[in-house]
Amino acid sequence: xxxxxxxxxxxxxxxxxxxxxxxxxxxxxxxxxxxxxxxxxxxxxxxxxxxxxxxxxxxxxxxxxxxxxxxxxxxxxxxxxxxxxxxxxxxxxxxxxxxxxxxxxxxxxxxxxxxxxxxxxxxxxxxxxxxxxxxxxxxxxxxxxxxxxxxxxxxxxxxxxxxxxxxxxxxxxxxxxxxxxxxxxxxxxxxxxxxxxxxxxxxxxxxxxxxxxxxxxxxxxxxxxxxxxxxxxxxxxxxxxxxxxxxxxxxxxxxxxxxxxxxxxxxxxxxxxxxxxxxxxxxxxxxxxxxxxxxxxxxxxxxxxxxxxxxxxxxxxxxxxxxxxxxxxxxxxxxxxxxxxxxxxxxxxxxxxxxxxxxxxxxxxxxxxxxxxxxxxxxxxxxxxxxxxxxxxxxxxxxxxxxxxxxxxxxxxxxxxxxxxxxxxxxxxxxxxxxx
Amino acid sequence: xxxxxxxxxxxxxxxxxxxxxxxxxxxxxxxxxxxxxxxxxxxxxxxxxxxxxxxxxxxxxxxxxxxxxxxxxxxxxxxxxxxxxxxxxxxxxxxxxxxxxxxxxxxxxxxxxxxxxxxxxxxxxxxxxxxxxxxxxxxxxxxxxxxxxxxxxxxxxxxxxxxxxxxxxxxxxxxxxxxxxxxxxxxxxxxxxxxxxxxxxxxxxxxxxxxxxxxxxxxxxxxxxxxxxxxxxxxxxxxxxxxxxxxxxxxxxxxxxxxxxxxxxxxxxxxxxxxxxxxxxxxxxxxxxxxxxxxxxxxxxxxxxxxxxxxxxxxxxxxxxxxxxxxxxxxxxxxxxxxxxxxxxxxxxxxxxxxxxxxxxxxxxxxxxxxxxxxxxxxxxxxxxxxxxxxxxxxxxxxxxxxxxxxxxxxxxxxxxxxxxxxx
Numbered sequence: 001x002x003x004x005x006x007x008x009x010x011x012x013x014x015x016x017x018x019x020x021x022x023x024x025x026x027x028x029x030x031x032x033x034x035x036x037x038x039x040x041x042x043x044x045x046x047x048x049x050x051x052x053x054x055x056x057x058x059x060x061x062x063x064x065x066x067x068x069x070x071x072x073x074x075x076x077x078x079x080x081x082x083x084x085x086x087x088x089x090x091x092x093x094x095x096x097x098x099x100x101x102x103x104x105x106x107x108x109x110x111x112x113x114x115x116x117x118x119x120x121x122x123x124x125x126x127x128x129x130x131x132x133x134x135x136x137x138x139x140x141x142x143x144x145x146x147x148x149x150x151x152x153x154x155x156x157x158x159x160x161x162x163x164x165x166x167x168x169x170x171x172x173x174x175x176x177x178x179x180x181x182x183x184x185x186x187x188x189x190x191x192x193x194x195x196x197x198x199x200x201x202x203x204x205x206x207x208x209x210x211x212x213x214x215x216x217x218x219x220x221x222x223x224x225x226x227x228x229x230x231x232x233x234x235x236x237x238x239x240x241x242x243x244x245x246x247x248x249x250x251x252x253x254x255x256x257x258x259x260x261x262x263x264x265x266x267x268x269x270x271x272x273x274x275x276x277x278x279x280x281x282x283x284x285x286x287x288x289x290x291x292x293x294x295x296x297x298x299x300x301x302x303x304x305x306x307x308x309x310x311x312x313x314x315x316x317x318x319x320x321x322x323x324x325x326x327x328x329x330x331x332x333x334x335x336x337x338x339x340x341x342x343x344x345x346x347x348x349x350x351x352x353x354x355x356x357x358x359x360x361x362x363x364x365x366x367x368x369x370x371x372x373x374x375x376x377x378x379x380x381x382x383x384x385x386x387x388x389x390x391x392x393x394x395x396x397x398x399x400x401x402x403x404x405x406x407x408x409x410x411x412x413x414x415x416x417x418x419x420x421x422x423x424x425x426x427x428x429x430x431x432x433x434x435x436x
Numbered sequence: 437x438x439x440x441x442x443x444x445x446x447x448x449x450x451x452x453x454x455x456x457x458x459x460x461x462x463x464x465x466x467x468x469x470x471x472x473x474x475x476x477x478x479x480x481x482x483x484x485x486x487x488x489x490x491x492x493x494x495x496x497x498x499x500x501x502x503x504x505x506x507x508x509x510x511x512x513x514x515x516x517x518x519x520x521x522x523x524x525x526x527x528x529x530x531x532x533x534x535x536x537x538x539x540x541x542x543x544x545x546x547x548x549x550x551x552x553x554x555x556x557x558x559x560x561x562x563x564x565x566x567x568x569x570x571x572x573x574x575x576x577x578x579x580x581x582x583x584x585x586x587x588x589x590x591x592x593x594x595x596x597x598x599x600x601x602x603x604x605x606x607x608x609x610x611x612x613x614x615x616x617x618x619x620x621x622x623x624x625x626x627x628x629x630x631x632x633x634x635x636x637x638x639x640x641x642x643x644x645x646x647x648x649x650x651x652x653x654x655x656x657x658x659x660x661x662x663x664x665x666x667x668x669x670x671x672x673x674x675x676x677x678x679x680x681x682x683x684x685x686x687x688x689x690x691x692x693x694x695x696x697x698x699x700x701x702x703x704x705x706x707x708x709x710x711x712x713x714x715x716x717x718x719x720x721x722x723x724x725x726x727x728x729x730x731x732x733x734x735x736x737x738x739x740x741x742x743x744x745x746x747x748x749x750x751x752x753x754x755x756x757x758x759x760x761x762x763x764x765x766x767x768x769x770x771x772x773x774x775x776x777x778x779x780x781x782x783x784x785x786x787x788x789x790x791x792x793x794x795x796x797x798x799x800x801x802x803x804x805x806x807x808x809x810x811x812x813x814x815x816x817x818x819x820x821x822x823x824x825x826x827x828x829x830x831x832x833x834x835x836x837x838x839x840x841x842x843x844x845x846x847x848x849x850x851x852x853x854x855x856x857x858x859x860x
Contacts (some may be wrong), residue, residue, distance in 0.1 A: 298756055331852045338854075357854025358793070428755035430781030 030059055031096060033152060042147040042156060043080060043090065051083030062093060071302075075159055077124055090147055091162030095155045104392045110216035111209050113151045113302035121155055121302040122148040124204070125271065128192040135347045139297070141185045164379050165283035171383060171414075173322040174279060176329075181296045182282055182316065183337040189298065190309050191344035193272035197306070198351055202273050205264070210275045212258035212303030220255050222395045226377035227254060229406035234419060243423040246432040249374075253434050261370045262307050264428070268363040269355055273311040275303030278319040278382055306425055312365035313337065318374035319382050323414075326375075327421060372431040375422050380409040399411065452481050452496040453519050455575060464570045465502060467514070473505030482517060493536075493726070494519050514582035515569055530820070533639035535632040536726035537576040543725035544578045544710060545571035547627070547696070551615040558771040563770060564608045565794060566707075566721055583721055587709035594807055596703060596746045599753060604720045604738065605706055606761040608613045609698065610805060613733050614768035615697035618728075621776055627696045628688075633729030635683040641741075643679050645819045647829060649801040650675045653843070656834045662844055670856040671800075677798055677858050685738070685794035686731045691781045692787050697736045699727030702743040702806060734791035737761065742798040743770070745808050747842060796855050799846055 014100070016434050036054050044052045049230035062073035076092040097105070097114045125142045132139055146156040174182065197204040208217055227238060227247060235244035250257070266269055274281070281300040284293050305311065317330045339359050343353050355363060384390060387410040409415065438471060440570040441718040457748040459474045466474045480499035496517040522535045524617050531537075548565045555561050591597065596607060654671035657663040695843050698705070705724040710717055741754050749757075764782050769778050779787060805819065810832050820826065834840070 105805070232680075331849075335852045335854070356859035357857060358859065361853060362789060365789060425755070428759045430783075430785050433781055433782050436782040 003071060008050070030072075030094070031152065034059075034074075034094065034154075034208070035401065039076070040080075043078065046146050047389070049083045055079045055081055055087070076156070077159075077162075090146075092156050093143075093159045095157075095163075096192075097153045101392070103396070107392070107396050108220045108414045110218055111303070112215075114155075115150070116207065116209065117300070117302045118148045118150060118153070118155050118306060120207075120304055121145040121157060123192070124196070125301075126232055127196055128189060131192040131195055131348060133187060135344075137344075139185065139188055141189050142295055143299055160283045160299075162193035163299055164288075168279050168284045170279045171385065172293070173326065174282075174320050174327060175322050176385075178284065178293045178296065178323060179321055179333055180336055181284075181293060182277075182298070182320075183333060184340055185276065185296060185298055186312055187337045188318070188344050189274070190271035191341050191348065191350070192350065194269065194345060195348045195350050197270075197272070202325055204272045205306045206307045207272060207304055208262075208264075210262045210273065210307065210311065211303050212233050212255070212262045213305070214259060214263070217255055219396070221398055223258065223373075223377055224251060224254060225395075225398060225402065225406050226380060226409070227251060229403070229410045230376050230419065232324075232407065233410040235417065237420070240420070240423065243427060243432065244299065246264070246427065246434075247388065249434045250432065252344070254402070257369045257436065258373060261367045263372075264307050265363070265366070268308060268366075269352065269360065270307055271309050273305055273307055273309065273317075274298060274301065275305050275311060276300060277312045278314040278378075280382070282320075288348035293344060308364060308367050309337075309341070310364035310370060313364060314368065314371040315374050315378070318371050319379050326418070334364075368429070369436065372422075372426045374417060375426075380406075380412065380415045380420060384409045384416055385412060418428065449492075452483055453494075453575065453577065456481060456496065456498070456517060460660075461498070461500060465500065468569055469504065470504050473681050475503050475697070477501040477503055477510055483573060495585075499578075503723060514585040515579050516566075516582045518580070521574050526799075530641040533641040534634075534636070534727070539630060539632060539728055540724075541571045541573055541576070541578055543728060544568040544580060546765045547616075547619070547728075548725065550619055551612060553773060554615040554618055555611055555650075555768075558611075558768060560617075561820075562608075562611070564611055564722055565718065566723055575597050583707045583723075584711065587712065588709045588719075588721055591703050591706070591708055593744075596744050597749070599730065599749055599757075600717055601708065601743055602740075602749060602757055603751075603760055604708075605701075605744070606737075606757060607632060607764050608706075608720055608722055609701060609736060609740070610732075611760050612698065612735070612762035612770050613695045614765050614772065614774070617769060617776060618772040618774050619644060620696070621774060624785040628730045630696060630729045633686050633697070633727050633731060633735070635679070635686045636729065637683065637687075642681055642820075644683070646678050646797065646801050648822065649804060649833075650678050650825075652830050653800045653804075654844070655831075656840065657847065660840065663847060667847055667851070667856070669852070670858075674856060675856045677860075678801075680794045682797045685735055685791040686729065688731055692732055692790075693777055694730055694732055696728055697731045697733060698722065698725065699736070700724060700728055701736045701740045702802075704806070713719045732787055732791055733761075733765070735794060737753050737788065738791060739798050739802065740797040743803045744797050747838075750842075751845065758785065767769070772787070792853065793855055796850050799843065803842075804833050804839055807839055809836070835860045840860060 002326040036057055038254045038337060039057065040052065043054070044050050056077075056079040057077075058077040060075045074096075074097070076090075076094055078090045078092065079087065080090065083089050095117070095386045110158060121142075122145060125145065132141075142155040143160050146158060148155055168178065211219060228251065231244050231247040234240050234247060277298065281298060283297045283299060285295045285297075286292065287294050313334060317333060318326065321329075321333075338360055342354050342357075342360075381395065386405075389401060389405045389408070391410070394402050396402070422431070430436060458479055458678070461479065462474070464471050465476065478501040479710045480501075482497045484495035488577070496519070498515045498517055500513045502513065503510050505649065518530065518540070545568065549568065552565060555564060566580045566583055571578050591601065596597065608687075616627055634642065650671055654668045654675070657667035657671055658665060676822040707721045707723060707724065708717065709719040709721075741757070743751060745754075759781060762781050763777075766778055810829075819830070848857070
């Protein structure tokens with residue numbers, strides 16, 4: 001079955017179609033408090049129009065299994081009439097945390113993903129946008145925030161789908177044009193965050209709970225479980241025994257190596273990293289006629305953390321690209337990113353040290369473990385096609401179901417081919433050695 | 437594999453030193469063989485270097501027929517006598533700044549024998565250097581065994597090494613580096629004082645050469661459609677910084693592994709031996725220690741990789757070669773109970789990255805003259821002087837098709853790493 005066939009098969013799976021709900025909701029995952037009244041108040045505040053009234057409301061689930069482990073997404077279509085009598089329709093996404101699964105909630109708790117995303121959408125992203133406007137750059141990087149509700153752990157932002165943005169194909173990876181679009185946005189986001197942090201006396205430095213951090217190892221079962229699954233698969237290949245051994249010997253030191261990637265090296269350039277930048281967290285607008293990508297928007301800031309740009313670069317470049325780019329063109333793409341990153345810093349009169357490309361590369365190379373981590377443990381999850389058991393528990397637990405799920409991830413032929421190519425490359429760079 | 441050319445007419449070679457005669461050599465041989473009654477019967481002296489083979493010294497091949505005390509059958513020994521360009525004041529002046537004669541004499545007299553002793557103590561001792569017969573400070577001459585006699589030969593500098601040869605060369609280099617680190621640990625300062633490599637903080641004698649060659653490279657880029665004005669401008673701007681950026685690679689850094697580096701480690705400075713019957717590669721010896729200095733081993737490696745490898749090995753297998761070199765370095769350091777800093781592979785890879793600008797210099801300049809096959813003006817003046825002859829020669833070097841093809845592929849690689857950017 002070709003990859004295209006697989007995608008068609010997935011696409012034709014019945015999506016969760018709920019009835020159109022008008023008042024009140026019995027849409028799965030949507031909380032009780034999400035009433036027409038609640039939304040009306042939010043919209044009145046957002047549009048600064050106390051006379052705004054909702055005339056119709058439509059709620060539907062936004063994603064299927066295997067697409068997002070970080071919360072519940074509901075699509076809102078709201079018809080409303082403004083105080084001046086004009087009518088409009090707003091499209092939004094409501095994001096709320098897992099309320100059901102106790103295991104998932106406890107595991108994720110110390111990562112504080114919902115509070116973080118809310119504070120970033122509320123406080124940070126609008127300021128980054130202002131900084132770009134300061135230098136007359138109208139580039140759109142994020143979705144616009146509509147409302148943030150800390151008490152209820154809820155976030156409403158514009159539904160980019162309604163503007164024609166869609167998720168790119170996560171199984172194929174991004175081509176050169178798309179990769180550059182993403183990197184352009186990323187570069188500007190990084191640069192503005194460095195400037196914002198400087199102007200606000202280190203305010204962004206408190207974001208210190210990325211996927212690896214010094215507060216918790218709750219995700220260790222996921223990462224170590226995937227590493228072990230990789231080792232199990234690799235040890236089956238003739239000629240790859242020494243790589244399997246090296247993967248095994250990494251287990252005791254793996255979490256520490258990951259934390260070092262996220263440790264802030266003060267003498268390096270640091271930014272607010274997105275923390276989970278891959279195809280599913282990028283939305284693309286394609287030209288209707290030609291199919292060419294026109295623009296991208298970055299979403300999902302649950303794992304943002306202050307640290308090296310390497311966090312995003314190595315994660316993105318080793319999870320989200322087409323095969324040839326992943327293997328042979330990362331240096332080009334890093335240069336492409338860097339030219340925009342440094343130019344934006346300069347335009348904004350960043351006072352800190354702006355490294356040359358040579359120095360920048362030295363800096364990110366000290367974090368290159370993250371490239372190996374992404375290719376070997378994250379890529380397999382992202383490219384998984386057996387989505388039946390693809391949920392948070394399967395990632396985090398150690399029972400038979402969870403082991404089977406991880407083995408399934410490693411049975412993907414694309415993943416296997418990638419490992420066969422890259423293990424030797426990482427080995428020669430010393431990235432598979434327990435003693436790095 | 438080519439041989440050292442030694443059958444040229446007088447115009448293409450250099451004359452042997454006048455003081456080299458029986459009276460000079462006899463006491464030296466007597467001392468070396470601990471035989472005061474030894475008599476030299478005959479001396480056969482032939483020039484050994486052709487133009488284009490060596491810009492810095494003159495080599496003379498000596499065959500000695502002698503009679504040991506109480507022996508009826510004559511013995512034969514073969515030596516190389518290495519001297520400098522003592523007569524040409526310009527060349528002597530430039531090279532004088534680099535202290536080459538002194539460095540090499542000290543190497544052969546004191547340092548290499550000690551390194552050999554150390555390596556004898558490892559679990560897999562092997563020959564790395566030619567054995568010294570005599571060092572003469574007064575005549576600035578070194579006499580060592582003629583390795584061609586043991587069937588060692590120089591490899592073809594125009595083609596470069598395949599993986600097998602490269603690994604052997606790197607194994608010897610790693611052993612030298614390891615032994616040197618240990619020697620300096622045992623006798624602190626004995627090696628750190630060497631700081632007159634090709635790039636150093638005392639003299640910029642070679643600057644006209646390096647700077648002008650980068651300029652020629654810029655012209656080459658301008659006339660190559662795949663490269664064009666973008667590269668031309670970058671290389672033109674790089675001319676005034678190439679000396680400083682290259683020298684930075686040589687500066688020993690306190691947080692890195694440093695050792696005595698060879699300083700000129702390329703195809704022509706090793707001699708290889710093959711099995712006479714099977715033609716299998718059997719051994720390799722390192723020669724020519726004029727530019728040793730205390731630095732990062734990355735300097736030797738970038739120099740070797742960009743001057744001495746077959747093209748595809750250079751483009752595809754450097755990582756594997758670094759890994760191999762590192763494994764031998766660590767093995768030997770541990771074998772010799774070194775208690776200083778031993779870099780992990782990852783740390784060494786980063787050390788290589790920090791010195792990577794040097795690969796640019798070597799590729800654009802050093803390698804260019806090394807694969808030159810136009811020998812008419814291939815002497816030191818041709819490299820250095822800003823006269824008609826010099827400019828013509830340097831431009832001619834860049835007509836070499838192999839060089840052009842390599843640089844066309846290599847310049848974009850350097851550029852995407854930011855190595856062609858002038859940063860300060």
